[in-house]
Each structure stands twice: as C-alpha cells, then as structure tokens.
Amino acid sequence: MDVLDFDFYERLKKDYQQHKSIFVAYDYDNTVFDYHNQGISYIKIIGLLRVCKSLGFTLILFTGNEGDQLEIIKEDLINRNIPYDLINENPLMKTRKPYYNILLDDRAGLKEAYYNLKKLTNDIRNKKF
Secondary structure, three states, rough: OOOOOHHHHHHHHHHHHHHHOOOEEEEOOOEEEEEOOOOOOOOOHHHHHHHHHHHHOOEEEEOOOOHHHHHOOOOOHHHOOOOEEEEEEEEHHHHHHHHOEEOOOOOOHHHHHHHHHHHHHHHHHHOOO
C-alpha cells in the first residue's frame, strides 16, 4: 500500500516548482545496501535515485561510515551505478547540519519518503505541473 502524506507532498512539490530542483539525501546501510544481509535488494530505492539524478536533483549520501569504510561505500555506489553528488556535506553552506528537501533512510520513514518522492518524479515526468 502506498503511503502518501498530502501536506508533505505539497511542500516537496512547492520546493521543486520554486527551484526546479530539490536536494535528496539518503542513507547507505539498509537504504541502498543490505547491511544485515537479509537478502533485500533495495532496487526500488536505487531506481528512484537514478530517476532523481536524471531530473537534475542533487543527491547527498549521509552516512555515519568514515575512513576506509567510506572508500568501500564509494566503490560500491560506483559499481552498482547508484548516483551521488555529495557525501556528508551540506549543499548550501559549510555547517555540520545536513540540509535536504527529503531524506530516504530506513530509520526515518523510508516508505513514506519513497512514495512521496516517487509521486513527485512521476508528476514531473508526466508534466502534471
């Protein structure tokens, strides 16, 4: 079942209409990578990220991983063609606080965020606004 939050979607749509782009942040573990090795592919999330990139959205990977582990993650993203523009960076200013219009994260309402972002990308591609 789709989980769509009308108010959230309208705000996301308004941000897109105002700027003709949005900032999409996503986590790595259990969002695009099966950290617990449960056989989950996350192919829908990865596909949506690819659509977002094709629409010119800025994609930001936010992860707690650092050092060598972060280098392994970068290689994995490249090998699986998972797009990103920034890693652990605020796209607007030099600050520790993350900035994004929407966050895809298994611990922050991934299903709801996915369906709201999916609707936005579908509406953009179908020229509904």
